[in-house]
C-alpha cells in the first residue's frame with residue numbers, strides 16, 4: 378500500500394498564463410472583468426491569457442492585448458514585474474505579470490468586458506482571483 382504524504386491539493390497540470398498591468402500617467406492600473414461564460418466570471422483581472430504552444434509570454438501578451446483591448450504593445454515595452462504561482466482546484470497557475478506604460482491605439486473592450494482604471498490603493502475594492510492577491514499588494518507598494 379502506498380501512502381501519499383504530500384499535503385493539500387495536488388494539481389494535475391500547470392497552466393501558463395501571461396498578464397500585464399497597464400499603467401497610465403496617473404499610476405492607475407487597468408483591470409478587466411471576466412465575461413459571463415468564462416471561468417471565474419465577474420472577477421476582475423489583469424489583461425492577458427494563456428500562452429499558446431510556440432509563444433513566449435511576451436508574444437502571448439502582444440496577441441492578447443490586440444484581441445481583448447484592441448491596442449498594440451511592443452515586447453520591448455513589457456517590463457517583468459512579478460509572478461503568481463497558485464494552485465486552483467483543477468490546475469496550478471503560473472502567471473508572470475509585466476508592467477507596460479506605452480501602447481498604441483485606444484483601449485477598446487473587444488469582448489464586451491468591462492474595464493476600469495484603478496488606483497493601486499483601490500484595487501482591493503474589486504474582487505479578483507485569489508492568485509492575484511499578492512500581485513495587488515506588490516503593485517500597491519511599487520506604484
Ligand SMILES: Nc1nc2c([nH]c(=O)n2[C@H]2C[C@H](O)[C@@H](COP(=O)(O)OP(=O)(O)OP(=O)(O)O)O2)c(=O)[nH]1
Nearest residue numbers: 394396416417422423424425426427470506508509
Ligand atoms: N488574464 C488573467 N488570467 C488570470 C488572472 N488571475 C488568474 O487567476 N487568472 C486565471 C484565470 C484563468 O484560469 C486563466 C486565464 O485564462 P483565460 O481563460 O482568461 O485565457 P484566455 O484569455 O487565453 O482565454 P480563452 O481563449 O482560453 O478563453 O488564468 C489575471 O489576473 N489575468
Ligand SMILES: [Mg+2]
Nearest residue numbers: 424425426427
Ligand atoms: Mg484572457
